[in-house]
Amino acid sequence: GEDVEQSLFLSVREGDSSVINCTYTDSSSTYLYWYKQEPGAGLQLLTYIFSNMDMKQDQRLTVLLNKKDKHLSLRIADTQTGDSAIYFCAESIAGSARQLTFGSGTQLTVLP
Amino acid sequence: DSGVTQTPKHLITATGQRVTLRCSPRSGDLSVYWYQQSLDQGLQFLIQYYNGEERAKGNILERFSAQQFPDLHSELNLSSLELGDSALYFCASNTEGQAGNTIYFGEGSWLTVV
Numbered sequence: 001g002e003d004v005e006q007s008l009f010l011s012v013r014e015g016d017s018s019v020i021n022c023t024y025t026d027s028s029s030t031y032l033y034w035y036k037q038e039p040g041a042g043l044q045l046l047t048y049i050f051s052n053m054d055m056k057q058d059q060r061l062t063v064l065l066n067k068k069d070k071h072l073s074l075r076i077a078d079t080q081t082g083d084s085a086i087y088f089c090a091e092s093i094a095g096s097a098r099q100l101t102f103g104s105g106t107q108l109t110v111l112p
Numbered sequence: 113d114s115g116v117t118q119t120p121k122h123l124i125t126a127t128g129q130r131v132t133l134r135c136s137p138r139s140g141d142l143s144v145y146w147y148q149q150s151l152d153q154g155l156q157f158l159i160q161y162y163n164g165e166e167r168a169k170g171n172i173l174e175r176f177s178a179q180q181f182p183d184l185h186s187e188l189n190l191s192s193l194e195l196g197d198s199a200l201y202f203c204a205s206n207t208e209g210q211a212g213n214t215i216y217f218g219e220g221s222w223l224t225v226v
Contacts, residue, residue, distance in 0.1 A: 033214075035217070042114070042217050042218055042219035042220050043204075043217035043220075044114070045114075045214055045215070045216060045217070048214060088155065092215075099160055099168055100145075100147075100215060101157070102155035102156075103154075104154050105154070105155075
């Protein structure tokens, strides 16, 4: 079945890079997503990667995909206090009508 | 602003009651999804509608139902509410065939059952 796993917590110093990791089990994933949720707010789509790609860069965000290990990571360069939030990894499966399976979320805390 | 609008933002109701959550998708989006976010279950897919028809069902209880209207807005009906139904309910939308197939979420409706 589908399972997406993330570590629960990550703390970094302001200005450092953050790397949030995610593993998934379904090899038929078509798209993999990163969403951000700030306290009391909804889910903001940060970026996504198609499963035939290895890397995608979007300003301070870099997504790396290792299909062999079913491992996805999100790197945030020059992390700021405004990046403190919960980050969710999600996958959509081919033929599943585009529903998303989410990980449990990683709480990123940026320390001054 | 994702373009997906949900109402109400907050709702408090008693056990056994029935509530309706409303969602307006992004302009032009034909698909609407409902998700539930709770402390113990995390984010779970409930149901999807596409152009008025049910497309996929996830972990949706029989006490819950949804529909999508001709103007593409959707409603999630929750009945015989229990304490455990307290959660944040998200609506999301996308356009089938859109490059990247990105799914945009609303800000959610906070439901508290007391």
